[in-house]
């Protein structure tokens with residue numbers, strides 16, 4: 001077989017073309033060819049399709065950076081993977097390995113990185129390539145569909161929760177209970193944090209409660225910051241995974257003094273930031289982008305220990321346009337995972 005079926009972005013803002021005519025990729029040095037079993041669908045794939053961000057991918061390209069599959073063929077010089085092994089791709093598909101960021105444990109900031117499903121083809125196809133040095137090793141016994149969302153959503157929120165500096169027993173607010181947020185609730189609980197969940201839909205808040213949030217607040221048409229101050233005296237940290245800029249401005253007033261606000265969500269736009277409050281309350285506001293390979297190992301280990309169970313539903317690749325449409329309208333419960341067996 002020299003071709004495969006894949007979902008291809010041919011033009012920004014248009015439906016993906018699901019076609020059987022995509023040439024099967026050939027693994028180069030340090031690369032492996034992987035036959036997909038499952039791939040999560042991240043909101044970043046929707047931003048990629050729509051060309052939402054200042055740095056854009058170049059169509060045609062295949063999205064997807066939560067892919068799990070079996071190594072079928074190795075390129076030259078691969079020493080750390082074997083044929084038959086289960087691996088995943090990631091947003092951090094490869095990096096240079098030698099710049100200041102790579103050398104100091106900040107490979108997620110490498111200026112020469114390639115991103116899975118964005119600047120290199122991803123997991124919305126029957127096969128994908130991985131860089132063997134950056135592919136995630138999937139723990140033995142993992143359910144490929146259940147673990148897929150951890151390859152982006154999981155590692156991203158795990159890292160971001162660490163960046164909040166919130167300690168066991170302290171409060172964290174998680175704003176946006178979608179694919180990232182519902183997994184963030186689970187990591188936060190597993191890390192000993194107490195969780196306030198915020199979303200604009202009651203079904204998302206119910207999902208957060210199911211996964212261990214103690215307080216859940218609906219931000220539709222109102223600013224939940226006041227309620228958070230009333231109920232818990234402000235949180236020690238905030239993690240924003242929401243896809244609307246209004247959530248970013250609201251996050252600043254959710255913390256108590258000295259709090260840290262970490263942004264994961266990437267909606268195009270800006271938010272107002274009150275200088276007086278930031279200075280007088282000694283707040284830290286920072287961005288966080290996915291996680292390093294070591295963050296991935298740690299995030300997947302939480303799963304291997306039975307602490308994280310993404311809520312997901314399986315769909316065939318042919319449904320990908322419908323899935324992106326449902327995501328745009330906030331209709332997805334947890335994560336959708338493409339099932340290549342279907």
Ligand code: NAD
Nearest residue numbers: 043044176177178179180242243244247264265266289290
């Ligand atoms: P999703 O569509 O699954 O979830 C988004 C959630 O935000 C939904 O539950 C929606 O109801 C909620 N929401 C919308 N408006 C809101 C508001 N005003 N207040 C509170 N909640 C609101 O998306 P996802 O896959 O979880 O991704 C979320 C965002 O994170 C996207 O912008 C994505 O690109 C970004 N992302 C960033 C990183 C990173 O490393 N920084 C990694 C992955 C995804």
Ligand code: ZN
Nearest residue numbers: 042044152153
């Ligand atoms: Zn993602």
Ligand code: ZN
Nearest residue numbers: 096099102110
């Ligand atoms: Zn680098």
